Amino acid sequence: xxxxxxxxxxxxxxxxxxxxxxxxxxxxxxxxxxxxxxxxxxxxxxxxxxxxxxxxxxxxxxxxxxxxxxxxxxxxxxxxxxxxxxxxxxxxxxxxxxxxxxxxxxxxxxxxxxxxxxxxxxxxxxxxxxxxxxxxxxxxxxxxxx
Ligand SMILES: CC(C)(COP(=O)(O)OP(=O)(O)OC[C@H]1O[C@@H](n2cnc3c(N)ncnc32)[C@H](O)[C@@H]1OP(=O)(O)O)[C@@H](O)C(=O)NCCC(=O)NCCS
Numbered sequence: 001x002x003x004x005x006x007x008x009x010x011x012x013x014x015x016x017x018x019x020x021x022x023x024x025x026x027x028x029x030x031x032x033x034x035x036x037x038x039x040x041x042x043x044x045x046x047x048x049x050x051x052x053x054x055x056x057x058x059x060x061x062x063x064x065x066x067x068x069x070x071x072x073x074x075x076x077x078x079x080x081x082x083x084x085x086x087x088x089x090x091x092x093x094x095x096x097x098x099x100x101x102x103x104x105x106x107x108x109x110x111x112x113x114x115x116x117x118x119x120x121x122x123x124x125x126x127x128x129x130x131x132x133x134x135x136x137x138x139x140x141x142x143x144x145x146x
Pocket of ligand 1: 016063074095099
């Protein structure tokens with residue numbers, strides 16, 4: 001994603017009801033998929049912990065018209081592979097609604113306190129702690145090294 005994509009990615013993520021905070025923070029890596037007309041139809045990304053051992057997968061979304069065709073899984077795997085290639089040992093994420101989707105990709109339920117401690121310095125965790133949203137979230141994690 002380039003800086004000029006910020007407006008359109010925000011609009012796309014807002015429509016998918018995902019967190020917009022900190023999208024341009026230094027440890028956040030985001031990618032978008034576009035259709036032949038250049039319209040954003042998918043997004044994926046992660047935010048790294050300061051020690052680089054943990055990644056918070058975020059912003060995985062597919063255009064509603066194109067869901068249930070495997071794109072979401074491909075985008076999620078892309079972020080997991082990119083994190084693994086950077087030496088990340090464990091991927092984490094928050095998801096209240098899409099648990100079964102993440103379970104198919106190897107994620108299991110995790111302790112949100114452990115997530116918050118592994119990724120304490122990330123923008124999204126700091127925001128969720130400050131606003132109290134952390135207590136309402138459901139955490140998931142997946143070991144990337146095998
Ligand atoms: C979650 C999301 C990315 C899945 O995208 P998708 O393109 O439909 O995903 P896939 O086609 O790869 O689906 C893979 C499987 O997960 C299932 N699945 C997808 N979304 C699901 C959900 N919200 N709850 C339960 N199962 C889900 C699909 O039915 C499919 O199962 P199948 O292989 O047995 O048919 C998409 O629904 C989305 O953009 N949701 C809004 C944003 C969001 O909640 N993102 C996740 C939090 S970061």
